[in-house]
Amino acid sequence: MPLFGNTFSPKKTPPRKSASLSNLHNLDRSTREVELGLDYGTPTMNLAGQSLKFENGQWIAETGISGGVDRREAQRLRRRNQQLEEENNLLRLKVDILLDMLL
Incomplete structure (x- = not known):
């Protein structure tokens, strides 16, 4: 039993071999350019049957109907929203007045 020595000395682990998780390095140049090229096109997505595309920083419905809601329904929702904001x-204001009366 050594007095000043370290009895526990683990072996160094060998460095790992870096293995690529992608198989794109196996593809030829033209296929890689098609897969990873700079021509991405406009991003599109489909939510609940509504097709949307991303243009100028906003998602726009491709069918022309705003979010699947017709114009009259959108106006009704805006009026209802405004009424609820006024009520809120x-x-x-009433809560603030009641708190001032309490203090």
């Missing part, structure tokens, strides 16, 4: 502001 009134209720906040």
